[in-house]
Each structure stands twice: as structure tokens, then as C-alpha cells.
Amino acid sequence: MRYIGSKSRLLGFIEKVLKDKVHGAGTGCDIFAGTAAVAGLFKDMGFTVISNDIMEYSYAFQVAAVKACGYPGFEGLYSAGVVTEARAEIAALTAWSPVEIALPEEAAPLAGVINYLNRGHGNKGFFWDNFSVENVEPSPYRPPDKEQPGDERMFFTSENAERIDGIRTVLHEWRRQNMLTEIEFYLLLAALINAADVAANTTGVYGAFLKEFGSRQDRPLELKVPRMSLQSPAKPHRCRRGNALDCAREEKFDLLYLDPPYNRRDYAANYHVPELIARGWFGWKPTLEGKTGMVREFSELRSGFCLKSKCINALEELVGAAVENSGVRYIFMSYNTEGLIPDGEVERIFRSSGRPGTYERFTRDYKRYRSDSDSSGRSYRRDSVQEILYFVEVDN
Numbered sequence: 001m002r003y004i005g006s007k008s009r010l011l012g013f014i015e016k017v018l019k020d021k022v023h024g025a026g027t028g029c030d031i032f033a034g035t036a037a038v039a040g041l042f043k044d045m046g047f048t049v050i051s052n053d054i055m056e057y058s059y060a061f062q063v064a065a066v067k068a069c070g071y072p073g074f075e076g077l078y079s080a081g082v083v084t085e086a087r088a089e090i091a092a093l094t095a096w097s098p099v100e101i102a103l104p105e106e107a108a109p110l111a112g113v114i115n116y117l118n119r120g121h122g123n124k125g126f127f128w129d130n131f132s133v134e135n136v137e138p139s140p141y142r143p144p145d146k147e148q149p150g151d152e153r154m155f156f157t158s159e160n161a162e163r164i165d166g167i168r169t170v171l172h173e174w175r176r177q178n179m180l181t182e183i184e185f186y187l188l189l190a191a192l193i194n195a196a197d198v199a200a201n202t203t204g205v206y207g208a209f210l211k212e213f214g215s216r217q218d219r220p221l222e223l224k225v226p227r228m229s230l231q232s233p234a235k236p237h238r239c240r241r242g243n244a245l246d247c248a249r250e251e252k253f254d255l256l257y258l259d260p261p262y263n264r265r266d267y268a269a270n271y272h273v274p275e276l277i278a279r280g281w282f283g284w285k286p287t288l289e290g291k292t293g294m295v296r297e298f299s300e301l302r303s304g305f306c307l308k309s310k311c312i313n314a315l316e317e318l319v320g321a322a323v324e325n326s327g328v329r330y331i332f333m334s335y336n337t338e339g340l341i342p343d344g345e346v347e348r349i350f351r352s353s354g355r356p357g358t359y360e361r362f363t364r365d366y367k368r369y370r371s372d373s374d375s376s377g378r379s380y381r382r383d384s385v386q387e388i389l390y391f392v393e394v395d396n
Helices: 008-021 037-044 056-067 075-079 105-118 126-131 158-176 182-199 244-250 272-279 296-301 311-325 343-353
Strands: 027-030 048-053 238-241 255-258 330-336 360-367 384-393
Touching (some): 008 037, 008 330, 008 360, 008 384, 027 037, 037 048, 037 255, 048 056, 048 244, 056 238, 056 272, 075 105, 126 272, 158 182, 182 272, 244 311, 255 311, 311 330, 311 343, 330 343
Parallel strands (some): 027 048, 027 255
Antiparallel strands (some): 330 384
16 A cells, blocks of 8 residues: 555664664564554564554554464355355465565465455445546435536546445445454455555545546456465464554553654545545445545544644653553654654653663665655655654663
């Protein structure tokens, strides 16, 4: 998934610092997990992982990357005869990777289910009605005399919105009928969210959509087998969807990794479409507002780290809660030179919370996130930013 602040390209940098500074830690907490890239790194490094994020789509990625330690068998679907093709063409269902990865035989049940979902299952329902355009038939959600406007939300082609609507409805029904385990449900949901992001008519965030569909958006939406980190025997990893402060107060861990929002970009607003796909629209009626269909109910998800008046206090409170309650020994925080919290304030908070002489600051230059190109109305000040990894050791 295209994601603001993704650490996928910085994992090598983070891993190097962790290996140099952390000794004897058993449990690592990624408390702003996002797409779970760092949580997955913790798992690969041998930590027992606690991952957390307030967004439901993040929880799906967490389960896929952290909690799932082997390929599930989907016995509920196969035994009921819902899915009969266990031996799908798994070589065509590549993992989430820039390089195609051959899948093992154990992945056949998962690949078979994904192959089944890719064969159709369109539905002109709530999602299709609100997040697609083109000359489509009137929706049952609209009055009979009102056709879908041609200038409405161009996030997806009609066909792909219909596929998202249909597949998400199938997943909801399977879960409602107890035909999927939690891991099976979230693996499929993560695959759908990722496929939708590939098909989305955006530059990477959902605060706006492009005025025309390109060749990428015109291609039929297709689910892939999610990237998984296999582990045997599996460790008792835990995934959470909730407030970071609650996680710091309630969980016990040796290592805390913070990757909070850096600026005013609100994840609830920029990713309201993936969040809606993750939560579904069954049993409630989301209140959509404005040109992009922002979900009013998601406004409660806005972080204090996105507000200049609250971000310093938010960091101080979170670090303090972890030091007081979690038994943490090492604290790391990713931030960059475009962040709202001044560098001196981060240093003050870390020094006051840790052992004297253990505070350090590591830096790495990397290409900044750009949601669009330079134009007559907008010009970016720079193409790169400096990623900063703050560290302190705690007496616990």
C-alpha cells in the first residue's frame, strides 16, 4: 500500500541501529504500526511483537505481517464446499513484493480462495454508489429518478468499485457465518485493501482523486497473496487496534518504537477509503461528507501529533506512560526534518526519560513523499528529507 511515512525503504537503516544498540530485549512494540513494515522487521529479528495502531486497515496489515506465522488452511470454506479449487495457479498470485516470489505448496489453500475471489463477485452497493463514476446504472441506494452524476468521486472505475463492493460483502458474510478464522479474514482483507490501493485513481492518498483514469486504474482489480513472515514455532505476537497511550499503559515490552505522524497530514482523512473498506458498511450507515466522501465518524481518529498545539505534550505523555508502566528498556522514535516537533524538544523529552549519557540521534537522507508534481500553483522546496532515529536507554 502506498503510504505516507512508510518505513519500507528505511528498514535496513533501522535494523542496523537496532542491532547495534539493543541487547537482550525479548519483546518489541511498534506502537504506530501503519502498514506494519517495522513490526514485521521486529518479527524477522526474533522479537515477540506487540503492534498497535488506531486504524482498522492497519490492524489487517498487522495480522498479515505479524500474527500470521503460517499459511492457514481455510477449512471452514473448503469443508463447506464454498471454495473447491485448492490448487490454484499460485505462481500467478505473487506476494507483495517488487520481485515475484514463488509460493510454497502450503500456500495453495490461501491462493485458491484468492483465485475464487478474483473470478468476479461484483456488487452495486454502498461502496460502488459512493466511490466510482462513469455511465453506470442507477444504484438501489439512490432515488429512482436520480442518476449517478458524472463528476462524482472518481476514486475507482465502476467495474473496480463493483468488485471491491462485492468482495468485501463476501468477506463479511463468510465471517458472519463463522467460516473464517480471525487470521484468515484479515489476510483476505489485507489483500483486498492492497489491491484497491493499486487500482485507486489517486497519487497515493485519498484526500483527492485524479481528473482522469489512467491505464493502471482501468485494469481489473486483482487480489494477490499477502506477504507473510513464516515462523515455527510461532511466538505469542499480539496485534491491537487502539490508542497508543492505552497500549503504553497496558502492555509490557522491552523495546518501544515510535513512528507518530510528523505533520498536519491526518491519516483518518488521507486514508478514509481504505479505512472504510477495512471496517465495512454493514450494520451502520457511514456519513460521507464533501467531494472526497470523508467519513464523519472517523474524525475521532485524529491524532494530537498532527496538531502543532498538542504534539509536544502528546509525545511527552506517551513516553512518560511507557516509562512508568511498560517496563521499557529502549526507546526509538522515527521522525524527520519536516516534523512539527522541534528537534530540541525531542531531545529534551528523551534525555529526561532515559539514563544519562545514552541519548543518541541517527540520521539518513531519503526521497520525500510527494503526492503530486511541481506545477504553476505548487512547488516543493526539496526532493529529499532527513530521517532521524532518536534513541535512549531507560533504567527499568
